[in-house]
Amino acid sequence: PAHSAIKQQGKPVYLAARKGEAVALEPRPVTIYRFELTKINLPRIEFLVECSTGTYIRSLAHDLGQALGTGAYLSALRRTAIGDFQADAAETVESFEEKVKSLLASEG
Incomplete structure (x- = not known):
């Protein structure tokens, strides 16, 4: 999810999501x-x-x-x-x- 602690380019994606920026996450196997x-x-x-x-x-x-x-x-x-x-x-x-x-x- 966009409001998660998953990191892209070393930064948690929730930081971008909180700014209203679009976040594209690749599916991960679980x-x-x-x-x-x-x-x-x-x-x-x-x-x-x-x-x-x-x-x-x-x-x-x-x-x-x-x-x-x-x-x-x-x-x-x-x-x-x-x-x-x-x-x-x-x-x-x-x-x-x-x-x-x-x-x-x-x-x-």
Whole structure:
């Protein structure tokens, strides 16, 4: 997408897009390892995607809409994992604060 951090000639393309300049991006190959429809309540659908680095999910939604002969966009986006890190294994802010307080107290 034009408002992305992809670089052309060493500069992020969003800088040109913000100035209203036309940005032409070449398609790049990406891999979709998993695409699962998790909820259908038309006109909304929810889906889960596992994909390669560099995949723009907003662009995927747009392409899906084009393939179906209709429009499509994201109304929400949640990254649930990146590499070995899983969102459901993340610590809460409260738990993190308690650990920091405990560490500071032990250093006295």
